[in-house]
Amino acid sequence: MRGQFSQRLLRILTTEGMAGLMKRTWNRFKRKPMLVTLYVLESHLKDLVNAPPALVDLEVKQITTLDDDDIESLVKFDFYVHSKAEVLQHLAEEGRCYVAKHKGRVVSCYWTVSKEFYDYYLGRRFELADDEGYNLGAFTLAEFRGKNILPWLVAESWRKQSQNHPDWRVLGFVRVNNKASLRACQKLGFTIVGRVGFIELLFGIRFQYLLGRNALRKTTRRNFLQII
Numbered sequence: 001m002r003g004q005f006s007q008r009l010l011r012i013l014t015t016e017g018m019a020g021l022m023k024r025t026w027n028r029f030k031r032k033p034m035l036v037t038l039y040v041l042e043s044h045l046k047d048l049v050n051a052p053p054a055l056v057d058l059e060v061k062q063i064t065t066l067d068d069d070d071i072e073s074l075v076k077f078d079f080y081v082h083s084k085a086e087v088l089q090h091l092a093e094e095g096r097c098y099v100a101k102h103k104g105r106v107v108s109c110y111w112t113v114s115k116e117f118y119d120y121y122l123g124r125r126f127e128l129a130d131d132e133g134y135n136l137g138a139f140t141l142a143e144f145r146g147k148n149i150l151p152w153l154v155a156e157s158w159r160k161q162s163q164n165h166p167d168w169r170v171l172g173f174v175r176v177n178n179k180a181s182l183r184a185c186q187k188l189g190f191t192i193v194g195r196v197g198f199i200e201l202l203f204g205i206r207f208q209y210l211l212g213r214n215a216l217r218k219t220t221r222r223n224f225l226q227i228i
Contacts, residue, residue, distance in 0.1 A: 004092035033201055036122070038112040039182070040194035040215040045168050048191030056102055059117040060156040063087075063097040063170075066073040070099060073106035095136065098157035100149055105178060107144045107154050112138035112170075113162075119173070122198060123228060124208050131165070136171035152186045171216065204228045 042188065063070055071087045074097070094115065100108040101223050118125045128134055140150050158170060173196060174181045194212020201207065210222040 025044070035197070035199050037176050037195055037197040038122075038208075039176055039192045040196050040212055041172045041174055041185050041186055041190040042193045042214070043170050043185075043190040045158055045165070045170065047163075051151045052148055052186050054100070054149045054152040056144070056149070058100045058102055058107075058149065058152065059064075059207070060153060060160075061099055061101060062160070063091065063099060064159070065091055067141070070101075070106055074099070074109055077106075077139065096161075098153060098160075100153040100156075102144065107138040108149045110136070110138040110150070110153050110157055110158065122196065122208070126216050127220075128171070128216070129169075129216045131168050132218075133161070133165075133168055133170050135170065148187075151184055154188055162195075188190075200225075200228075 059066075061070070063074070065088055069083055074087055075082070075084055087097070088138050090111070093113075095111055095113045098110045098112075099106045112133050114128055116125060116127045117134055117136060118136060126134070129204055135154070137153065138150055158168075161168070170190075172185065172190065174185060176195075194215025195208065196210045197213070198206045198208045204227060206226045208224050208226050210216060
């Protein structure tokens, strides 16, 4: 950790000077301690594919780099990406995106990934086992919520993938106070297998933690201090 701190200090002094360092130090001093906790959820493909059907007619499609119109729709409402370039980058980095379309309109989307991923909210990287996939994120337009669209979309997307990976386990993070997401995950057969999050102390120092023996079992760096 001492080496990490020294490198960061040198980088700030080089790029921003002493004034920049003082400003950053003052801003960090004003930050309040913070605790962030999320559930680590897990399900199996055989459970996911049994989700109840949506209450409206839907078409499920996997997005490719050639689907310009659908990518533009994602940019307009998807919380996970902010530009077309980001969509293309995620797809190039082995991210997979599935959308649910109602009468030709994208009303819900779902991102998943394998091998490894970086969680921007937590500020750390996780590794996945060969038989694991991770739910990067999902979103449904407000006027289409409550119609069982997202659980059905997730089930359909994994049904398509289960032909090649029938024994996969699917993982996801949900904030402990997000009751709506927890209910949606329970419909898909997800169970809580651990907790992940951080405790942010003074001066931008975080203690990152990952609890649960079966939660992201290939991630070996589970608990550590981090300077943000």
